[in-house]
Amino acid sequence: MADISRTGVAEPSAAPGGTPQSDPAQAAVLRRAYRGEFLRFVAVKFSGALVSLVMVVLTSFFIFRVLAGDPVDAVVGDTPATPEQVAAIRERLGLDEPMGVQFWEYLRSLFTMDWGTSYVSDKKVTTLLWERLPATVLLTATAMILAAAFGTWVGARSGWRRGSTGEKVQVGVSLTLWSTPTFWLGMIAIVAFSVKLGWFPVNGMHSTRGVGDGFWDEFFDVAHHLVLPALTMAAVLYAQYVLIMRTSILEERGNDYLTVARAKGLRDDHVRRLHAVPNALLPTITLAAAEFGTIFNGSVLTETVFSWPGLGLTFYQAIKIPDIPLLQLLFVFFAGTTVLVNFLAEIFYRFLDPRVRRSA
Amino acid sequence: MSTTESPPPPVPADVIKSSGSERPQSARAIVWFRRRAAFGAFCRSYAKHTSGVIGLVVLLAIILATVLAPLYTDRADLNAATAPGGRMESPSGEFWLGTDRTGRPILTMIVWGARVSLQIGLTAAVIAVAFGTVVGMVAAHYGGWLSWLLMRVTDWFIVLPAFILSIALVVALGSASKWVIITAIALNSWATTARLVRAQTLSIEGRPYLERTRALGAGDWHQMTRHVLPNLMPLVLASATLRVSAAILSEASLAFIGLGDPRSFSWGIILARAQAEGAVSYGAWWYVLPPGLAILALVLSFTLIGRTMESVLNPRLRDDR
Numbered sequence A: 001m002a003d004i005s006r007t008g009v010a011e012p013s014a015a016p017g018g019t020p021q022s023d024p025a026q027a028a029v030l031r032r033a034y035r036g037e038f039l040r041f042v043a044v045k046f047s048g049a050l051v052s053l054v055m056v057v058l059t060s061f062f063i064f065r066v067l068a069g070d071p072v073d074a075v076v077g078d079t080p081a082t083p084e085q086v087a088a089i090r091e092r093l094g095l096d097e098p099m100g101v102q103f104w105e106y107l108r109s110l111f112t113m114d115w116g117t118s119y120v121s122d123k124k125v126t127t128l129l130w131e132r133l134p135a136t137v138l139l140t141a142t143a144m145i146l147a148a149a150f151g152t153w154v155g156a157r158s159g160w161r162r163g164s165t166g167e168k169v170q171v172g173v174s175l176t177l178w179s180t181p182t183f184w185l186g187m188i189a190i191v192a193f194s195v196k197l198g199w200f201p202v203n204g205m206h207s208t209r210g211v212g213d214g215f216w217d218e219f220f221d222v223a224h225h226l227v228l229p230a231l232t233m234a235a236v237l238y239a240q241y242v243l244i245m246r247t248s249i250l251e252e253r254g255n256d257y258l259t260v261a262r263a264k265g266l267r268d269d270h271v272r273r274l275h276a277v278p279n280a281l282l283p284t285i286t287l288a289a290a291e292f293g294t295i296f297n298g299s300v301l302t303e304t305v306f307s308w309p310g311l312g313l314t315f316y317q318a319i320k321i322p323d324i325p326l327l328q329l330l331f332v333f334f335a336g337t338t339v340l341v342n343f344l345a346e347i348f349y350r351f352l353d354p355r356v357r358r359s360a
Numbered sequence B: 001m002s003t004t005e006s007p008p009p010p011v012p013a014d015v016i017k018s019s020g021s022e023r024p025q026s027a028r029a030i031v032w033f034r035r036r037a038a039f040g041a042f043c044r045s046y047a048k049h050t051s052g053v054i055g056l057v058v059l060l061a062i063i064l065a066t067v068l069a070p071l072y073t074d075r076a077d078l079n080a081a082t083a084p085g086g087r088m089e090s091p092s093g094e095f096w097l098g099t100d101r102t103g104r105p106i107l108t109m110i111v112w113g114a115r116v117s118l119q120i121g122l123t124a125a126v127i128a129v130a131f132g133t134v135v136g137m138v139a140a141h142y143g144g145w146l147s148w149l150l151m152r153v154t155d156w157f158i159v160l161p162a163f164i165l166s167i168a169l170v171v172a173l174g175s176a177s178k179w180v181i182i183t184a185i186a187l188n189s190w191a192t193t194a195r196l197v198r199a200q201t202l203s204i205e206g207r208p209y210l211e212r213t214r215a216l217g218a219g220d221w222h223q224m225t226r227h228v229l230p231n232l233m234p235l236v237l238a239s240a241t242l243r244v245s246a247a248i249l250s251e252a253s254l255a256f257i258g259l260g261d262p263r264s265f266s267w268g269i270i271l272a273r274a275q276a277e278g279a280v281s282y283g284a285w286w287y288v289l290p291p292g293l294a295i296l297a298l299v300l301s302f303t304l305i306g307r308t309m310e311s312v313l314n315p316r317l318r319d320d321r
Helices: A002-017 A024-067 A072-076 A083-093 A099-112 A125-160 A165-178 A182-196 A215-253 A256-263 A268-290 A292-306 A311-320 A324-352 A354-359 B013-018 B027-047 B050-067 B106-142 B144-159 B162-173 B178-187 B191-205 B208-215 B220-256 B267-276 B285-313
Strands: none
Touching (some): A024 A099, A024 B144, A024 B162, A125 A268, A125 A311, A125 A324, A165 A215, A182 A215, A182 B220, A182 B267, A268 A324, A292 A311, A292 A324, A292 B162, A292 B220, A311 A324, B027 B050, B027 B285, B106 B144, B106 B220, B106 B267, B162 B178, B162 B220, B191 B220, B208 B220, B220 B285
């Protein structure tokens, strides 16, 4: 992809900049300059991401320790507790310390990866995170790949034929999907395909009855459970990719290099796929990274509707208690991952788009 | 809008008013005349977008149905004690959309739920857009370290998973009352407006008539309220319309995962109840389908209106390019 964009874009945009490419010595100097520029760019972005991560950690402490008040009720639950028991719990959780000491303990826990114990299951919350993570990765990755592949494909085609009936239908479908509540779509899918038609399991990730011991038996069982949640999640993400890709192709459409490609006698389809789409993909990547947070938003809702045993469902269950240590860890995990993905996308983007490199 | 006209001579407003014969109108009257003309042009251009007109018609229909609700439904039907229907009845001539587990008619619930959804969606969007506009204008106007700080905070809010942060806030604040939900939603949706407004303010402040205003000694407040804000308003309104869709969706999602006011009847809460009362496994489609369709219709109408306003106001997106 990098090669295509280089031949497609770099030369025309570099020419007006007035950099003579023919002189090898000067080219070497320029390359070194770019490298220095690049390192400085990485350093700036990295410090930005670091500041964001620190802010995530501070926000987590602020929301769950300062705003949330006393979590003892949550620990005790419905069983009546004597004042001595309450005092013991407060001491165990470190709640009788002053706020400053609590904050210090919190910071220390960050570096020792000791995030405390869940109020409900008496397991370390980090253990819970690692247990539930694979299910979420499976669901979100499937949904994301489906949505991105299908969405960019449809978006590119509809943007290319602006004003056609097909384009209007595609945009209409995308806007409708964008306006649909994720959880409702899931509920409808369950009513229609699981309850009425009986094609797919109602919820969960594994059948409760045994399905056989073989790897493939289990594989197909999980895949069978995955269909509805993955499609539900993909449907909502899909809309964004279609709309972004369509706009991006529209911006690309009037460019001279496409006229040249057509003048060479290339077929329209060929011009779209090999010339316009690779360049139009660039903004899509940035926006996909920026929308990464919405993946977690979607996974909380989808996993709740389908009882998919991932982090989203864990988050939902923790809200009900509320299980503060677990919520705190998940909040930092969700927000921190989003910050990191955005940072990586910005770096990656510079490799993909030479224009950004040169104009910087 | 009228950039081709020659700029008015730099005389104070009262002189314009008094120099009767060649200028019969006051400066303010001219301004309002131009605004009316611009609004008329906007409406004509808007009317050409079929999807935008459909969105507007749907929205007006929903608002009308909501406002007139007391005339054709009985609020007492929503009280579990005086509910008229049987348990989970499927749609019939009497109850067009069936009933829930305590026999309350679903249609009445949805009609009354529109109030809550609209109220929360609109309030949250207005607060978010107002706050975002102020932050954006301040960042653009004053520049320097203040701008840097405000934009870092803005970027940070854009990156964060908004829904997760809303959940965390509602959980931390303890009660899921209406104002807590509005605050949690508004806090997570002002940032995009702030960024948009900052960019737009910068471009407006570069125009010559603002330089003239400054040369005449106008203060920050006068510049902002009299010259920048009127120019910003159309874009801010378009942005606000799109914010409303997002806010309604957020409210429904929060309500669904149990963070809603349990005494109210927002559409999200109806769906949460449907889930809790086992409507899904019971196959009670009349309990699940209509509230979601209502959310879809409302959100889609706001989205269509917002997009049409954007494409009318933003020449880059216009069809005739």
